[in-house]
Amino acid sequence: MRCARGFACALMLIFLFVSPVVSQDEMIELNSEELGIHQRPFVQFTHEQHAAVIECLRCHHDLDNYGNNLGSEGQPCSDCHTGNPGKNPVPLQKAFHMQCKSCHDQLLARGTPGGPLMCGECHKNK
Ligand code: HEC
Numbered sequence: 001m002r003c004a005r006g007f008a009c010a011l012m013l014i015f016l017f018v019s020p021v022v023s024q025d026e027m028i029e030l031n032s033e034e035l036g037i038h039q040r041p042f043v044q045f046t047h048e049q050h051a052a053v054i055e056c057l058r059c060h061h062d063l064d065n066y067g068n069n070l071g072s073e074g075q076p077c078s079d080c081h082t083g084n085p086g087k088n089p090v091p092l093q094k095a096f097h098m099q100c101k102s103c104h105d106q107l108l109a110r111g112t113p114g115g116p117l118m119c120g121e122c123h124k125n126k
């Protein structure tokens with residue numbers, strides 16, 4: 001591809017670098033408003049480190065009635081897991097705990113170094 005004129009080149013660069021790349025943070029402080037005032041220290045979640053070895057859709061899902069994952073990259077869990085069983089039967093806190101811990105648990109059972117299961121290892125005091 002050639003671009004002889006400055007303006008066209010600039011436009012191309014904008015398309016290459018600014019368009020639809022989904023941005024993700026290296027570290028996400030999980031502090032869902034829906035859980036109210038937190039009893040535990042906020043979880044500092046190493047998002048990028050996880051995303052480097054785990055497929056996005058393993059965590060970011062939307063499941064239809066047949067259990068097919070329709071995908072929901074980047075959407076806050078609280079958009080669907082509200083604690084209102086009419087909307088979604090899995091309340092928010094449980095949704096987080098189930099997803100985070102079940103994977104760490106499975107890895108441990110397989111003897112693979114996984115993540116923590118103890119409260120204080122996720123809810124870390126700073
Ligand atoms: C191990 C689980 C897990 C994996 C794998 C994962 N994410 Fe996430 N991601 C999360 C959680 C949890 C949040 C925070 C959700 C919330 O605040 O409700 C999040 C938040 C995000 C956000 C919101 C913006 C931000 O960074 O604060 C984006 C965008 C995102 N993820 C994209 C991705 C993409 C793209 C991938 C794959 C390359 C990916 N995620 C892999 C769990 C995961």
Ligand code: HEC
Nearest residue numbers: 059061062063072075076077079080089090095096098099
């Ligand atoms: C777009 C909506 C949507 C978003 C966003 C979403 N979920 Fe879900 N989630 C669902 C649906 C639908 C189900 C199935 C509920 C049922 O009928 O049992 C589900 C089920 C679950 C379950 C239980 C069953 C399973 O397959 O593991 C967990 C755990 C869970 N979600 C965690 C999370 C976490 C953590 C996040 C954020 C990273 C998240 N969900 C984001 C819609 C969503």
Ligand code: HEC
Nearest residue numbers: 043045046049054058099100103104113114115116121122
């Ligand atoms: C699908 C599997 C999977 C899910 C889901 C998952 N983890 Fe992990 N987690 C891992 C693996 C694998 C490691 C070990 C990475 C390593 O040490 O190389 C890990 C390590 C960790 C660690 C210790 C190392 C670090 O990165 O700080 C913490 C804390 C952690 N996970 C928190 C979480 C939280 C919080 C969630 C839910 C929002 C979560 N994990 C969801 C697989 C998972």
Ligand code: HEC
Nearest residue numbers: 030031032035038039040043096100101116117118119122
């Ligand atoms: C693998 C990581 C992990 C482990 C282990 C874990 N949690 Fe959590 N917990 C989370 C995440 C992620 C959230 C959701 C935080 C948010 O979005 O605000 C959460 C939310 C909570 C909340 C609601 C928010 C608050 O602070 O009031 C409570 C209470 C809680 N956890 C208690 C516990 C207890 C007690 C244990 C041990 C039995 C435990 N957690 C173990 C990751 C973990």
